[in-house]
Amino acid sequence: MLTLSSDFGSPYPAAMKGVALQSTDARLVDVAHDFPRQDVRAAAFWLREVLPYFPPAVHLVVVDPGVGTDRAAVVLRAGKHAIVAPDNGVAVPAARALDEDVEVFEIEVEDPASSTFHGRDVFAPAAADVHERGVERFHEYAGYEPTSDHETVSFPTPDFEGDAVVGEVLVVDGFGNAITNVPGRVLDDRFGGDVVVNGQPAPVERTYANVDAGQRLVTVGSHGNVELAANRGRGDDAFGVATRSRVALEW
Amino acid sequence: MLTLSSDFGSPYPAAMKGVALQSTDARLVDVAHDFPRQDVRAAAFWLREVLPYFPPAVHLVVVDPGVGTDRAAVVLRAGKHAIVAPDNGVAVPAARALDEDVEVFEIEVEDPASSTFHGRDVFAPAAADVHERGVERFHEYAGYEPTSDHETVSFPTPDFEGDAVVGEVLVVDGFGNAITNVPGRVLDDRFGGDVVVNGQPAPVERTYANVDAGQRLVTVGSHGNVELAANRGRGDDAFGVATRSRVALEW
């Protein structure tokens, strides 16, 4: 199984699929091709949330603002999974969520056909190759060099200060839910009550439908983080926040 | 074969696919993940139009404004097809289009991992389970209880009044075609002529290209309903209508 993730929109992912299918019969599964453009941190968040739900697979990930520079291409091996990605850290949180032990291999890249579409010319062939050789054995072949020198992405840590915590919005999903970096456990005893968000009170509820249509709420999303939402509406608009906005919660 | 439909956008459907692939090797086919958000009636319309074109399959459908409430999860069996969906009626018109006899089973749901993402935690595992056990036999296993008490969705009926019919727009497709609830047969003898739409005349044509680019027309869409369209343009803009707009046709 080979999954594909990128910020490419359309139709570029199809070229990656065509290239991969030249050398593998693997099942292809799209994770997403509409990650926020060149936002490595947002992609890292989504990959960490989604990839662990897959059975063993090779995951092709291309969110690559440094395409054409000398940033390396890597394979991250995590348990029975492998992630093929640019060495900008985008795949590291997902790899760590898949397995506590992550091994990193640098891919030896020959001059690619283009300097702007490594997804097609570098990463898709490499992902197909790792799939065909096998996640357990690909590194025994030429072209893969173990390395401990690689980039990573860290999510910011919220600040706890007495009866408050200050975090930020990591991503806004397509529904408009603003997903923060604040762990959901801060709301453990507060469901059915209120919390003050950036100075204004809002109800804390387990499900959207517990408030009226259009009303805002604070909840814990499926990712386990505090989420600013609105029932049948957009949480980002209702709370006036966007990606990277500061979110102060007080009680 | 397992089809997937939702209003989830991206990347949430990928988590459903990952979960399903943990327990089935079925072919996965996306129907759509961009149904109008939480619009159960619109999704019900599209599913009724699309699912009958598929060979026997299990269809996973998640348009679920009541997620986290006590609404049930159901399997609708219709001939050699099964639809796994929330019990809000979204799948009923499609099931009836697939087979005149529809049996409904309530799914026994254990506490899911999340209260906001039942697509991943409840419906995807159930759909994979129905697929693996088989549409003919899944209900012989624990966890599926026949029921006659379930929700449904009805499309509004147009009002016929002498030389006029008053209906409404059910959905607007991506081209901007406004699809009404008026049966296409009202136009049977009128092709090549005119009909009055909300007080203004418009030509009745079998194909878009029969009018000049940018010009509006009334036609019968592939779904068999009266459709307000524009050649190489948007019918909703040309007629000033949107989903749920009133549409009066006179001749």
Next chain:
Amino acid sequence: MLTLSSDFGSPYPAAMKGVALQSTDARLVDVAHDFPRQDVRAAAFWLREVLPYFPPAVHLVVVDPGVGTDRAAVVLRAGKHAIVAPDNGVAVPAARALDEDVEVFEIEVEDPASSTFHGRDVFAPAAADVHERGVERFHEYAGYEPTSDHETVSFPTPDFEGDAVVGEVLVVDGFGNAITNVPGRVLDDRFGGDVVVNGQPAPVERTYANVDAGQRLVTVGSHGNVELAANRGRGDDAFGVATRSRVALEW
């Protein structure tokens, strides 16, 4: 393998897939369903760029502003590939890129179920049929007539005038890169320098990251054409161009 391309958006492509799967077990791969609406030339460009990366396949292409008129339906055979499409030229550049010898067959079409959705009622069944009969042999069966009378699409040729070339924007991709009809070789000796675009100088660079975030650049895209871009921004906005805009390059 069966690829699918259209300007249908969603959920119409799913009906085509359902119909195809009634008669083939082929792997289905989406190329794109968001080609600019009814822009035959833009679709022709993208298909030429993407289809050659695929292994032998049948390609279903439906960008069809003339649906319901008497335009023919054709199969273009190019090497081990076949493209099933309306006879409006949309698939001709891709076919020629796949193989220098292209044979064209007209599909005998019985009265379809609808006059507005030939993708579902004509092209999908035909593509599945070509796949099942085989690219090498489908034409030996009834319903496929060799023809030399078919439409084509030509891309405009840029005008070279001394130290200048005047072309136009063929398509704008999802990143906002404006892809012109000017061959990349005109920039061969100019990387690291400047070129004058519509009267204003801009740097010529091999990769986006060679200029600061938000800055514009001229580059050669993965398709080999001159492209107007911006690092981590939209080239179309930065250069004030759109599809079919005139682009004059001087040095």
